[in-house]
Amino acid sequence: AAKERGKGRHAVYDAELEQHQAADAQLGAELRQALDRGEFSLVYQPIVRLPDGKWTGVETLVRWTSPTRGFVGPDKFIPIAERTGLIVPLGDWILRTALRQAMAWVQQFGDDAPHEIGVNVSARQLREPGYAETVRDALAESGFDPERLVVEVTETAVFDGGVALDALQMLVTLGVKVALDDFGTGHSSLGLLRTCPADTLKVDKSFVDGIGGRSEEAVIATAMIQITNGLHLQAIAEGVETAEQADTLHRLGYRFAQGYHFSRPLSAQQLGDRLTESMLAQATLTTR
Ligand code: C2E
Ligand code: MG
Ligand code: MG
Ligand code: MG
Secondary structure, three states: OHHHHHHHHHHHHHHHHHHHHHHHHHHHHHHHHHHHHOOEEEEEEEEEEOOOOOEEEEEEEEEEEEOOOEEEOHHHHHHHHHHHOOHHHHHHHHHHHHHHHHHHHHHHHHHHOOOEEEEEOOHHHHOOOOHHHHHHHHHHHHOOOHHHEEEEEEHHHHHOOHHHHHHHHHHHHHOOEEEEEEEOOOOOOOOHHHHOOOOEEEEOHHHHHOOOOOOHHHHHHHHHHHHHHHOOOEEEEOOOOOHHHHHHHHHHOOOEEOOOOOOOOEOHHHHHHHHHHHHHHHHHHHHO
């Protein structure tokens, strides 16, 4: 009887799995259409210097507003885009759009434009033959300085092995910077820091969340800043939501941060408006 019940459970499980797969396939099909129909957009979240909060760069984040589903977060659709391979053309669109926008800011705001622009890149993209050439062409087309582009990859992507590392190495040859995203959450190996050509570690929000007091997270965050300093890497603390967290991070030695405390991700229009405002404010100060 137990065996029968076991079988029954398997049947239920299989049915659920099939339902999930069907739902994913449906979403995958909608995503492909979404790219053709122009339903994706980009937002840009400022990265700031501590303690004064001056903007040093922005991270590009993709958004999808589906006519039927409404807003769908990247945590839901990026994994599906990765599985279906859509991330390759989608990632290409993201990179080109971000670079075109970054160049427009340089033309409009000069030295006040965000200095660096970060773009998230999936392992699936790095493994695509000729990926570095795609990036080189997109850079050339935009006219944006390669040294101001930061490719954000997760540890898992790099851990993935040789091909991804080779692609990263080629990007570095172009002058592009590499940031290890969500650092500390994946199958981290500190040895990775020797093989991966990263300039920057983005310390994951989960460590920043618990940073108050003598928490384990604070101990880890402290160790991470020591490692980055020792290896001449930069550290950016992710997901900073309060002034207390920003203060603590600064005290621990962090020089860069990102999070709702400083700014939510902004549309290109909103970011341009903010830059215009701060330029006007500066002009008023200096003419006084
Ligand atoms: P990520 O690259 O680690 O991006 C940071 C995420 O944290 C973003 O979520 C951002 O909106 C969010 N965030 C920033 N500050 C705060 C904060 O103070 N509090 C909280 N609670 N959250 C904060 P988002 O935009 O939903 O993106 C989620 C993930 O989806 C990204 O994590 C990245 O892995 C992926 N993703 C987003 N855009 C792209 C893209 O263009 N390409 C690829 N391949 N992946 C992307
Ligand atoms: Mg990122
Ligand atoms: Mg991140
Ligand atoms: Mg993260």
